[in-house]
Amino acid sequence: MNRRLLIGCSFFLALPVWATEPPVDEGAFLDDVPLVLTASRLAQSPLDAPAPVTVIDQEMIRASGFTEIHDLFRLVPGFLVADWPNGPPIVVNHGLGDANGRRLQVLVDGRSVYNPFDGKVDWSSLPFRVEDIERIEVVRGPNPATYGANAFEGVVNIITKSPRGESGTQLLARAGDMGTGELALRAGGSRGPLDWRLTVSRRGATNYRDLGIPNYDLGEKIRRDVVNGQVAYQLTSRDDLRFQFGATQGDDTVGTSIDNTNPTRAYRGRSHFFQAAWRHSTAPDAETSLQYYHFDSRERQPFTAPGSGGQPIPVDFDVDMQRDDLEFQQILPLAAGLQGVWGAGVRRDSVRSEHFLAGEGDVGGTQWQLFGNLRWQPAAKWTVNLGGMLEKHYFTDRMFSPRWAVNYALEPSHVLRVSGGRGYRAPTAFEERSREEYLYNGTVADVGYWSYRHLRPEQVDFTEAGYVGHFRDIGLRVDARLFWEEYTHYIDDQSCQLGGGNPPCAFPPPPGYAHIFGSTKAFYFLNSGDINVRGNEIQFDWRNPLVGRVVLGHTYNHIAASANVDRDVPSSAPLNTTSLLWMRGFPAGFSASMGYYFVGPMKWLNDGDYQPPYRRVDFRLAKEFGKRGAGNEISLTLQNMGGTYNEFATGDFVVERRSFVTLRLGL
16 A cells, blocks of 8 residues: 555544544444354354355445445455456456356345356346445355355355335436446335335446557447336235346447457347245244246347458347246254254256357256255354255256354354365356357358367365454454365366367367358367465454444465466466455535555456556545435545556556546435
């Protein structure tokens, strides 16, 4: 951290000394440790949880100044965030990240939102806004025993606000440079046992501008229309129904270069979902739930690519996806000091793409899961968690993912934890069944990815030792851990030459292959070698009535790989990352916050490039006005005050300064 930043931090931390009245209730800093749900599907204190959990609460969300959901994960130790002009933003944990970031299980109110085609999450097209989020729970390590095969590097559980207690209408308007603009309206109400909320919004931004680099035509302009609704109905004193629906429409300009296969082009995406859930509670620690959701998505990216002879070749990067999911879960008190949760789920995925899955029709299938977790407290100082997931994915054999954890309380608010387990990641439809063809006049002008062998699921064996402490007398919470993760059967891609060349492809060219693009290169997926990831993380959350609140996180991460793994894998995570968020309220309704983010040098895999180290500083100043508690606020947010930096690729995708004003009104 440079001297100017230290002086700035000292200045803002010293401001409270000058205040003439306490800005907040001192009791707010002495709250008990909040319960988390994501580690084991049981409501637990982080002191008892079997895995490390970071909670991003509403105060942090508002103070960060972030308007896009993916940016919030810059606050999580070990997580890496990037964007690029040829696809959605990328969020990964502990490296191994490329344009798809396909090793995280991402849930929104219990429904999985990673796509079955290539495993990525379209963060910018999720059918809700930052203002709809109640909190985000992030498990910072593998958790397939609880959430299945895609919880390979961690679990993100986004919990949106319940319509209960939210009545009235709120208007949000945002405007700034780089084409930043948003208009959103939220309305909610209740009538007897029924509560509802509806959010509609339109936003736009220029995320990247053309830098005038020869042979590049960089740019990304996005526009999103979002509608999201929830209805909660209290059927009886023990039965609760909840319905959700949402839709997103996107119209973007994307592209990274003027080469044959990736020119600047229009992107149009449409998606919608419906979710219904029933919960029956018989006691505070006993409930039964049943949930169903449907997801449907269409992506359209038509463009014209020039062939080697100048022929215009029409291309459609079109992908259609569907998912239907049904899950049953039951939480039971089994004996004194013993509680359990078990459940089962079945999911149907379907993907279709004439370009990426040529001739394959609908790709996907049905998968099922059977899971269970036990929490046992044999003595006052000891907590034991045991869990496992048995599942059958449509591209794999049966997989069993176990996990164990032992927590020992040095004091009631200071706990040591040791845990370990095994998990898997099933191949995506693109990895297992890709048939990427560029067609022209009945011939195959070029071949991209071509899967020809059955892939084994990736496997991770993990161990971690952690400490969670709450120093109540000084308002400090500490979460620290050491972790070791061993990956085997890592799925990677390699290139080969069709119809000869070096190295030759192990599969023949498709019928009608003419390689009009002038290249015979193709790509395929394989299980390569082994990867070892180890490191340490620490997060401090300090609340002080005078200073305010400071959340500081740091990660050291080291990756080693066997000789047959991509040589860039050991560089796919920086050795060190740091995040700091300071926030404080002041008299007369003022509040201020500052975010500092450091990411060391690293290499994004595949479509990515070397990323030099960068430091980013954000600042937010806000003023509440009007009737107290009405939600009226005006704020100024300055992002990336320290200057431009590269993200995902060297020199090509430059993140610039951005400033905007946000007005919130309670109508």
